[in-house]
Amino acid sequence: MSDPKTFDYRSVRKDFPILASQVRGKPLTYLDNAATGQKPLAVVEAVQRYYALENSNIHRGIHYLSEKATDAYEATRGKTAAFIGATDPDEIIFVRGTTEGINLVAHGFSNAILQAGDEILISHMEHHANIVPWQIAAERTGAVLKVIPVLDDGSLDMEAYEDLLSERTKLVSIVHISNALGSINPVEAVIEKAHARGIPVLVDGAQSSPHMPINVAAMGCDFFVFSGHKVFGPTGIGVLWGKREWLERLPPYQSGGDMIEKVDFEGTTYKGIPGKFEAGTPHIAGVIGLSAAIDYLQGLDRSAALAHEGALLQAATEQLSAIDGLRIIGTAAKKASVVSFLIDEVHPHDIGTFLDADGVAVRAGHHCAMPLLKRFGVPATARASFAFYNDFEDVERLVSAVSKLKRFFT
Structure with missing residues (x-):
């Protein structure tokens, strides 16, 4: 796999105008890519x-x-x-x-x-x-x-x-x-x-x-x-x-x-x-x-983009896993850039709402996969999903917002 450091995500982000916007006074951290991807200006x-x-x-x-x-x-x-x-x-x-x-x-x-x-x-x-x-x-x-x-x-x-x-x-x-x-x-x-x-x-x-x-x-x-x-x-x-x-x-x-x-x-x-x-x-x-x-x-180096997404997934997985009471659902050896997680005694919808107040967009719910979540004994999860235009600041904002949520609810 290519070196993720060779992927110029900073330049790529400029192609997506929405990524420069703010939500509730905070920089948009868009981590709902599994639901839909944002559109480059060319599209x-x-x-x-x-x-x-x-x-x-x-x-x-x-x-x-x-x-x-x-x-x-x-x-x-x-x-x-x-x-x-x-x-x-x-x-x-x-x-x-x-x-x-x-x-x-x-x-x-x-x-x-x-x-x-x-x-x-x-x-x-x-x-x-x-x-x-x-x-x-x-x-x-x-x-x-x-x-x-x-x-x-x-x-x-x-x-x-x-x-x-x-x-x-x-x-x-x-x-x-x-x-x-x-x-x-x-x-x-x-x-x-x-x-x-x-x-x-x-x-x-x-x-x-x-x-x-x-x-x-x-x-x-x-x-x-x-x-x-x-x-x-x-x-x-x-x-x-x-x-x-x-x-x-x-x-x-x-x-x-x-x-x-x-x-x-x-x-x-x-x-x-x-x-x-x-x-x-x-x-x-x-x-x-x-x-x-x-x-x-x-027009992208897709191999480098994939490596970059993998690095984001690894960073998010490691940092979220270090939060006490947080459990990741889905730990297969081969994964794409999706992290589904739960926090003790906090409903996933509350996680999504709390993170949205910090400008962090994640998906909360059953993700149109109700039988799968039932298999894991949960009705819903919070899901952060990355694309090649995400960066490590997005990971930091996600982890910071989740840590703040954990302190608020405990």
Whole structure:
């Protein structure tokens, strides 16, 4: 891994105007990156420029603005493919976010793949977006949802996973990095063991795509999903990548304009991929903003950025652990920059409120991972999550605010 000292985070911070702001009279310490990333000025300007000077619908117009918008939209498809190591731009489906991407696949499997008695495997650490769609799919088809256990340190129980795989398993859908714990799952090993039985694998990359280079070809997965707002782009835009052979097997998720070849009252024929999955006017500005976000990320030394995030995680973990009565939930050996913690006799919501008074933004709650927190016997945690634009002063402010809170409540 690169030396974190080589990453110029001071210069990077200047690209994010919001980081220079104040909250309640204190410098903003933004540590809620697992919920959404802040936007560099390049993304803000790209979206503003589109709406101010280039606004038009795509695919259907022959005038200049429509052709310009269409070109920008479709160029982003190729750019996104390269960003995640895919070779075929047509395998990139633009959706509203990770949630819609998973729902699209779940809908397709419900209608074209799953039958009564089939099994779907997910893990105990999944976000609700990778639980509920599969519950609905199971209810619709008579399939059975199976859950891979999580060990006490917050890592995946790989022995149990192997035991759960069977001839009835039709899909494994698993998170790459836990949003609640920061645990990094060994997705390559998960995929290898599933593929040995001919089982496809969906990887939820909502948390991994902002923090590490992604190469779906090397990873070997069959589907990969992520959200634009997590990679410092706009909200309301996301990506589903799938292998062509799988996408062609799945039926359309929604229907309407732009996903058809021909419509008459006797029947309709659909476009091939990616068109058949993109009904109606898409979030064009979101795609253009995503393009700018990818350009921005690709302009960074991502290996050095990852090393910098790792140094922040280590510093925060060590300093928070030294506070009496503070307990960290999720201590897997391989973690991304997330620290979930509890303080004796202080509700996580009170932690979040107290820290906010000092300008420190953390998340408090169940993080859309209620079964996982139930597994650890807690209803909620406070969660600090770092990005490459955070610095060691942010860690110091977090630790100082938590220490002040501990003194206040004891």
